Every structure is written in structure tokens, then in C-alpha cells.
Amino acid sequence: MPPTKPQLSRETLLPLLAAHVLEHGLGGASLRPLAKAAGTSDRMLIYHFGNKETLIRELLEYIANVYATALDMALGDERARTRQQCLARILDQARQPSMQRFMVLWWEIVAGAARGIPGYGAAAEAMIAKQLVWLEQQMPEDDPDPAGGARFLLTLMEGTLMLGAVGHARTALDGLHASGLAEDEAED
């Protein structure tokens, strides 16, 4: 018989758990549905992680790493020429269909971080930090202040994404246009 039981462990469990959480969210994530998604029982999840809290913590850590490698793979081989282009790129990247589930999960992570739930703050902080270095690597070569500019664009981008999440994408876009930091939708 082929390996129908490929030796359960945290490493084999986490990808399946992450897939389930990306689909159904963190808030209502309870042990039995999680276990079912991973092909086991709640009994085994507790066995391998100790309790639910550390399971969630390790899961968030894993998801943050997945996100980091996804960002690395999406790193273009050439820098942007202007800040406008840089902002457009990172917004495009965040709005790709493959990122949608991630975005929906992201706001749950932010909410958990704001409330102080154990694993959430660290994961959110790591993901933002990764996003920042990604943005710094994308900044134009002749930018007078790449570090400050990247932080500025990051703030602007997060605000835009948040407004988009609550049905105010148009509002954010109008603001970007008014500021001269977004020209037209078609470029690059």
C-alpha cells in the first residue's frame, strides 16, 4: 500500500492547516474542522501542538513565512523608475486574485494583533517588515530618500488596501490621484 499515512508532524500538518485557514478564516477556526482539513482528528492536533493557542501561533508564523517567500518570488528583477510606478506595482501585486484570500486573512490578523491575542502581533509585525524591505528593493535607484520614501509608500498602500476592504476603493484612488502619486491605471 502506498503511503496513505505519511507520518504526521507539525511540518506536514501546517500547510494543510494554512490552506484551511486561508479558505475559512481564523476567527471560527476550531480544532475539528482544522483536523478534518488536515486528514486527522482534533486529538492529533493537540498531541502535536500541545494546545490550540500554540497551534495558532505556529500556524501564523508559518503563514508569515509563506507570505515572505511569495513576496520574494514576486520581486521583479528591475527597480521601478518613479515612486508612482513603485506604488502602482505593489498595489497591483496586492490586488492579484491569488492574493485575495491572503488579504481577507490579513485583516483578521490585524484585528487579533490590535486585541493582543498571542500569536497575531508577531506575525503581523513580521509580514509588514517583509513588505517594507520588499518595497525598499523596488524603490527607484535615483530616489533621494529610499528608506523614508518606502515607509511613506507603505503607509499609503496599507491605507489604500484598507479602504478597499471596506468598499471605499474609489475614495482611496481619488486621494492617490489628487496627490499625484497615481496617474492612470495602465502603465509599465
Add this chain to the structure above:
Amino acid sequence: MPPTKPQLSRETLLPLLAAHVLEHGLGGASLRPLAKAAGTSDRMLIYHFGNKETLIRELLEYIANVYATALDMALGDERARTRQQCLARILDQARQPSMQRFMVLWWEIVAGAARGIPGYGAAAEAMIAKQLVWLEQQMPEDDPDPAGGARFLLTLMEGTLMLGAVGHARTALDGLHASGLAEDEAED
């Protein structure tokens, strides 16, 4: 006997429910704790609201209205002189201690809106809309583009608040300073 039973209704219930939600969050809000906070039983909450979903929906609507009136009351009688000052004012306003519980709740509302949970999107959209007109009223009188500028500052502010919620307040502040839109902490 004085009115220990002051005639239960949605109107008398909602403030007490809102207080509980502001304290303990929306995610884990279940009927029995909510009822206890309001001095009744889950039985009565279902009786007056029909089911939990419409209870949450009406509660979010109520909270959005409370937020709107709080913004109205925080409206200064004179406009800002510069965009920097305008941004500083609204950031100060959002960072006041009395707003902290609200902020924590806000990210839960955003997460719910992103996930498409019934009442959340409408409440979030209304609150952002209110914030926008508030900001427009605060914009400098001589601003060349008050509408666009307000949308730009709103986007920037939301990004700043989000980064603050996940432990990157410093990052956002550095970005604002680099952009020239924030000078020093002490002003006005």
C-alpha cells in the same frame, strides 16, 4: 419599587450591548454574555432581535451612529491652517485614550467586512464616509483641492493607524516625516 424593569426594547438594549462589545470584542460575542451585560437573558435578545445576525447588524449600525456623533462632537470650531496640521489633528483624535477601544473594535469590523459578514460592510463604509466628511470640514480654507486632499490624508491616516495597530507605528511616522506631511509631535 423604582423602575428596576424599565421596559426592555431594542433602544434600551443597544447601548448596553455596545458597551460590552467595545470591551470584549465582536468575535467572541455570544448571546449569553451579551445578555448578562444588558441585564437580561439570551431568550430576550432573540425575542427582541429575532436572531443573532440581525442583532449584530443593528448593533453595528448603532455603533456606527455613536461613532458619528462622537466625531461631530470632536469637530473643532476652526479649520486647520495646513495639511500637516490637519493630519496631525485627526491622528491625535484617533489616538486619544477614549478612542482606543473603538480602534480595537474597528479592525474587527474591517476583518468582517473583508470576509463579507452581513452587517460589517455597511457599518464600515458608513464610518469611513463619516470620517471623510469630518476631514473635509477640517481641511485648510486655502487648500487647492480640499476634496482630493481629504481623501489623500484619509488614506494616509488609515495606513498610519493600521501600522500602529501591528506594532509599526514608528515605520508609519518615519514615512510621514520623510514625506513632509508631519513635522514634529508638538504643534497647534
Add this chain to the structure above:
DNA sequence: TCCTTCATGTAGCAAGTGCTACGGACGCTG
């Protein structure tokens, strides 16, 4: 007075929650 309607308390139900007790199958070591 009788009847109906509204507002509320008590008790409960089926499902789901995190977690545990117990035991069995396996491989390893003595």
C-alpha cells in the same frame, strides 16, 4: 368577567467547543 396579546422566566435541546483517558499497534533496545 373572559379572552387575547405582549413581555418575560425556566428549562431544555442538538450541536459544537477544547481537551483528556484509555488502549492498541508499531518499532526499538535489552
Add this chain to the structure above:
DNA sequence: CAGCGTCCGTAGCACTTGCTACATGAAGGA
């Protein structure tokens, strides 16, 4: 072969979940 530790399935526990069935008291119209 005996013993032991690792991994995992079955069953269950005490608790919470949203919601309901039933009864009761008060109010008001006929």
C-alpha cells in the same frame, strides 16, 4: 522474548453555542 516509548484511534467529559417549548403574569378590549 520482554519491556518501553512513540504515534494514533475511540470515546468521552464538562462546557458553551444559538435557539425553542412551555408556562406565567400583566395589560387591555369585548
